[in-house]
Amino acid sequence: MPPLTGHAVRAVLAALLCAFACALTAHPAPAADRSAADWTAQPAAGAGSRSGEDGGRPYFYLEGLPGTVLQDRLSVTNPGTAPVTVRLRGADAYNSAGGDFAVRGKDSAGTGAWLRLAADRVTVPARTRAEVPFSVTVPADASPGDHPGAIVAEHSGRSVGIRVHLRVSGPTLTALTLEDVSVSGRTIHYTLVNRGNVALAPRLAVSADGVFGTLLRREARNLPVDLLPGQRVKLTEPWRNAPALDSATVRLRVTAAGGAHSEATARAVFVPWAPVAGGALVLAAAAAGAYAYRLRRSHRRPPGDDGPDHGHAARTTAERRHLVKAGAES
Numbered sequence: 001m002p003p004l005t006g007h008a009v010r011a012v013l014a015a016l017l018c019a020f021a022c023a024l025t026a027h028p029a030p031a032a033d034r035s036a037a038d039w040t041a042q043p044a045a046g047a048g049s050r051s052g053e054d055g056g057r058p059y060f061y062l063e064g065l066p067g068t069v070l071q072d073r074l075s076v077t078n079p080g081t082a083p084v085t086v087r088l089r090g091a092d093a094y095n096s097a098g099g100d101f102a103v104r105g106k107d108s109a110g111t112g113a114w115l116r117l118a119a120d121r122v123t124v125p126a127r128t129r130a131e132v133p134f135s136v137t138v139p140a141d142a143s144p145g146d147h148p149g150a151i152v153a154e155h156s157g158r159s160v161g162i163r164v165h166l167r168v169s170g171p172t173l174t175a176l177t178l179e180d181v182s183v184s185g186r187t188i189h190y191t192l193v194n195r196g197n198v199a200l201a202p203r204l205a206v207s208a209d210g211v212f213g214t215l216l217r218r219e220a221r222n223l224p225v226d227l228l229p230g231q232r233v234k235l236t237e238p239w240r241n242a243p244a245l246d247s248a249t250v251r252l253r254v255t256a257a258g259g260a261h262s263e264a265t266a267r268a269v270f271v272p273w274a275p276v277a278g279g280a281l282v283l284a285a286a287a288a289g290a291y292a293y294r295l296r297r298s299h300r301r302p303p304g305d306d307g308p309d310h311g312h313a314a315r316t317t318a319e320r321r322h323l324v325k326a327g328a329e330s
Helices: 006-026 273-299 310-329
Strands: 040-043 060-064 069-078 084-095 101-103 115-117 121-124 128-137 145-155 158-168 176-184 187-194 203-210 213-222 232-238 246-256 260-270
Touching: 040 158, 060 069, 069 084, 069 121, 069 145, 084 115, 084 158, 101 158, 115 145, 121 128, 176 246, 187 246, 213 246
Parallel strands: 060 158, 176 260
Antiparallel strands: 040 069, 069 128, 084 101, 084 121, 084 145, 115 128, 145 158, 176 187, 187 232, 203 213, 203 246, 246 260
């Protein structure tokens, strides 16, 4: 069989590509099932919902005395084309180190342990919504105040936490402290601690004064954190126009509803280290040059020049003459 020419090889490749394209057209790839990504879980429509809205509540709010049983319903919606089975569980909630709302695993001892769902999993048919009742039994010895929790819904690696804001009736205490204020470069670092028994929405005001006057003034504004009882979060405040050279006193003031407030200050010294380091190098080079110059001059002194060893040399010569004279006399 004669070898294929270049034209023949190109013709064969074109035919194979055409056949592959036709096969793809005849058997298109199946559309991805979006049900795993589109399902939602939220509080069921209730008295707090507005007309025309699905649910209308961003979270569950339950309040009662110790020993009472509180009830509500969770709504799971599946707009996809295939059934979805969602696993459900209760969990305690807390603030992450950066202030985000987070939920615990299976080691909950508060609201997550008090919460009971009618089912720990629910299968929702395509284009359908299912409602799952649940109850929260408040222990008789539960302390007054907020006990944050959540209902966790999971399916196909996706997890959604629906907040449960549980308040046990009784005396409430709002207490907030501001700690560990420091300045690093163009960033102010600080820590907020909720020492009360209710969740707080803190507001922060920032000011800084230097040797030459006011450096920074920021009016109080809401922080993007819901500080839960007993929680500690580390936050930062940018200071993009920090001075290049100054000594500043930075003052932070934080407030929250119920009269909670706290203040803290920190000292910050700003030095343009690059010019300072450059000047130090120049001075070091100048000192090294001066030392080398003096060293060269010391090696170039004439024989009769007075130097550090001139007296010693004179004494040595006199001693030699004395020895020679003594020998001659003997």
